[in-house]
Structure formats: structure tokens, C-alpha cells
Amino acid sequence: MSNTQITRPLFDQLMVPNYAPLNMIPVRGEGSRVWDQQDNEYLDLTGGIAVNALGHAHPELVKTLIEQAQKLWHVSNIYTNEPALQLAQKLVDNTFAEKVFFANSGAEANEAALKLARRYAQDNFNKDKTEIIAFHQGFHGRTFFTVTAGGQKSYSDGFGPKPADITHLEYNDLSALEAAISDKTCAVILEPLQGEGGVLPICHQFAIAVRVLCNKHNALMIFDEVQTGMGRTGSLFAYMGLDVTPDIVTSAKALGGGFPISVMLTTTKLAACLTVGTHGTTFGGNPLACAVASKVFDLINTPEMLAGVKQKEKLFRELLDEINSEFSIFKEVRGAGLLLGVVLNEQYQDRAKDFFLASVEQGLLVLVAGANVIRFAPALNISDDEIKQAMAKFKNAIEVVVKG
Numbered sequence: 006m007s008n009t010q011i012t013r014p015l016f017d018q019l020m021v022p023n024y025a026p027l028n029m030i031p032v033r034g035e036g037s038r039v040w041d042q043q044d045n046e047y048l049d050l051t052g053g054i055a056v057n058a059l060g061h062a063h064p065e066l067v068k069t070l071i072e073q074a075q076k077l078w079h080v081s082n083i084y085t086n087e088p089a090l091q092l093a094q095k096l097v098d099n100t101f102a103e104k105v106f107f108a109n110s111g112a113e114a115n116e117a118a119l120k121l122a123r124r125y126a127q128d129n130f131n132k133d134k135t136e137i138i139a140f141h142q143g144f145h146g147r148t149f150f151t152v153t154a155g156g157q158k159s160y161s162d163g164f165g166p167k168p169a170d171i172t173h174l175e176y177n178d179l180s181a182l183e184a185a186i187s188d189k190t191c192a193v194i195l196e197p198l199q200g201e202g203g204v205l206p207i208c209h210q211f212a213i214a215v216r217v218l219c220n221k222h223n224a225l226m227i228f229d230e231v232q233t234g235m236g237r238t239g240s241l242f243a244y245m246g247l248d249v250t251p252d253i254v255t256s257a258k259a260l261g262g263g264f265p266i267s268v269m270l271t272t273t274k275l276a277a278c279l280t281v282g283t284h285g286t287t288f289g290g291n292p293l294a295c296a297v298a299s300k301v302f303d304l305i306n307t308p309e310m311l312a313g314v315k316q317k318e319k320l321f322r323e324l325l326d327e328i329n330s331e332f333s334i335f336k337e338v339r340g341a342g343l344l345l346g347v348v349l350n351e352q353y354q355d356r357a358k359d360f361f362l363a364s365v366e367q368g369l370l371v372l373v374a375g376a377n378v379i380r381f382a383p384a385l386n387i388s389d390d391e392i393k394q395a396m397a398k399f400k401n402a403i404e405v406v407v408k409g
């Protein structure tokens with residue numbers, strides 16, 4: 006085995022075929038740059054799907070990781086540990102939360118949130134209060150409960166009986182929510198900006214109305230900030246820019262800067278229903294992940310970093326507008342902070358993938374969000390110079406696609 010050539014065909018030979026990775030295999034990264042096996046260089050506007058918020062191999066994160074690795078990696082929740090409590094303190098000090106629960110992925114944080122909502126309703130109201138309201142095109146992860154809450158039916162079809170009593174409504178449709186919500190609703194779960202669903206921002210009035218309606222019906226408002234949390238939109242969490250305080254906020258992707266960790270944030274009152282033994286995870290809150298996330302938190306939660314996100318958004322939008330005035334390929338740039346979506350116009354319907362592949366050829370890594378949206382989720386510390394270089398490459402990629 007030591008002589009095995011590591012190539013893309015080996016993936017098809019060895020791996021469960023649920024992914025379709027690119028042909029190039031990244032081997033090394035530094036900041037917003039990545040190199041493949043042939044030492045080709047790429048500018049990375051994907052950030053590992055909004056995960057590597059401080060870029061690749063950030064020196065301070067590497068240092069923290071090594072220091073903690075030499076001390077203590079994992080102890081299980083039979084014990085608590087110092088890095089977990091340090092990180093929890095930072096989250097509590099800087100958000101609405103009074104209590105936190107750590108897990109390892111976005112799906113697990115949302116799973117905890119949905120279970121908490123059901124449990125809270127069972128304990129405090131009645132057995133019929135089980136309905137969860139979620140939204141079309143929403144994405145909450147791939148465990149069976151969370152994927153069923155997600156708004157893409159095809160993702161949860163074909164696995165047998167689904168977790169029951171989840172209602173899907175149109176995102177941002179206030180009258181649909183008013184009509185559907187009732188005293189049987191235990192929670193409304195939504196993203197403050199739909200990421201996977203097409204980089205679709207929430208209407209400010211809708212966010213406020215969700216809060217009001219949840220209060221009226223004793224339902225919990227769950228904000229899934231797995232993608233928008235930790236500075237992505239220019240606020241530490243997106244709810245902070247929307248004048249609402251949810252009952253539960255989940256976060257993951259950028260939280261560990263590339264080390265897997267997630268969190269559910271909530272209040273003391275709600276947390277009280279998850280008594281000893283009601284929920285748990287072996288790896289959640291391990292010292293290695295928490296030490297790294299704690300350092301990530303310090304580096305992101307500064308006025309300079311958060312203001313930088315808004316400035317860089319402006320630069321992206323300016324450069325994209327310039328490109329569009331030349332090629333007229335998109336009708337809109339939407340999103341917030343450094344989670345931006347380029348929405349293709351009628352002429353280029355369903356061709357986001359073509360622009361994505363042409364970008365790779367130019368040494369630029371971008372994302373798609375559905376068939377019509379090209380998505381950028383770069384590191385929050387990407388430099389202005391790198392943004393300019395990236396947009397020059399993007400322009401070349403567009404030219405190739407447009408000229409056929």
C-alpha cells in the first residue's frame with residue numbers, strides 16, 4: 006500500500022460515491038491560496054464552504070493546535086475541560102446565550118436544537134405541541150431529523166419513514182407563516198440568510214415577525230447560523246444585525262476555522278430541560294477542538310476584522326458590477342458580508358456549474374448554490390489585493406464561458 010499512487014481515480018475505487026470531487030487534489034494551503042499535487046496555485050474563494058474563516062494554516066491557529074495537541078486531545082464528557090469552558094465563557098459573554106452545548110458538525114448542533122425544542126414543549130405545554138416549521142430551500146444538515154427539516158425534499162426522500170410533524174413554508178412569506186403557525190408549533194427553524202439554498206437574505210420585517218409570532222404561540226425561534234455565524238456577514242452572528250434575539254442559535258462551519266466543532270447557544274430557562282442523560286455526544290467539546298475554536302474566536306471577534314468583512318463585501322460588489330457591465334451575465338449580487346451570490350440572468354439559466362469549472366481552469370476556486378448562483382465564501386482575512394486578483398481570474402473565466 007505504501008506505493009499506492011494517490012490520484013483522483015482512486016477516489017472512485019475506494020470511496021462511497023456520494024461526492025463528486027474535482028480532478029485536482031489540493032495538498033497544501035496558505036492564507037487564501039491552495040496548491041494541488043502538480044503545484045498549481047489556486048486562489049480560494051470557497052473557504053472550505055465557509056469554514057476556513059482565517060484562511061489555510063493560520064500561524065496562530067497552528068501554534069494553538071500544536072500546543073494543545075501536546076497537552077490533551079480528548080477526555081470525553083465524563084470530565085469537563087479548560088478549553089471548553091474558556092470557549093463557552095467567550096460565547097456567553099459575547100452573545101445572548103447563557104448556556105452552550107458543543108458538538109462536532111452543523112447537523113449535530115441543529116439536531117440538538119430540534120430535540121431541545123420538542124422536549125421543552127413536552128415538558129412545559131402538552132404532548133400535541135410537536136410541529137416544527139421550516140422553510141423551502143433551507144438547509145440544516147444531513148442527519149435524518151435535520152435533513153427532513155431542510156427544504157429540499159429530494160435530500161430526505163428514499164430513506165423510509167421520515168421524522169414527523171415538520172411543515173415547510175415559503176421563506177420570507179409572512180402571510181404563509183401567520184396562517185400556519187399555531188399553539189401546536191414548538192419551533193420555527195430558519196437561516197438568517199439561506200446559504201445552500203441560493204444565498205437568499207432574509208427580509209428584515211420577516212425576521213421580526215417570526216419573533217413576534219413565536220412569542221404569541223410559545224414556539225422557539227431557532228436561527229441556524231452554521232454558515233452565517235462567526236463574522237461571515239460582518240456581525241459576529243447574523244442575528245445581531247437583524248434586531249431579533251432567537252431562543253436558540255446554532256453555529257459550526259467557521260467556529261473551528263477548519264477544525265470540526267459546532268455549538269448550540271441558548272438560555273438557562275430552555276437549557277434546563279436537557280437534564281443529565283437526555284442528550285450527548287462523545288467528541289463534543291473536546292479540548293483540541295475547543296482550544297482551536299477559542300483562538301479563532303479571539304481573532305474574528307475584533308472590530309477591525311468585522312468591519313473588514315463589510316469593506317471587502319463592498320470591493321467584491323464593485324468589481325463584480327464592473328465585470329457585469331462588460332458581460333451582462335447576472336441580474337443581481339446578493340448576500341451579506343463575505344457570503345455573496347452572483348445570480349445568473351435568463352440567458353445563462355442553469356449554467357453556474359460552467360462558470361465554476363471555467364474558474365478552476367483559471368486557478369480560482371468558487372462555489373455554486375443551486376444551478377443559477379455562483380457563491381463566494383472566502384476567508385474573512387482575504388486581502389484586497391487577493392480579491393482583485395480573484396476577480397481578474399473570474400473575469401477571464403466568464404469570458405471563456407461567454408465565448409463558448
Ligand SMILES: *Cc1c(COP(=O)(O)O)cnc(C)c1O
Nearest residue numbers: 110111112144145146200231232
Ligand atoms: C453546512 C450547513 C449545515 C450542516 O453542517 P454540517 O457540518 O455539514 O453538518 C447546517 N446548516 C447550514 C445553514 C449549513 O450551511
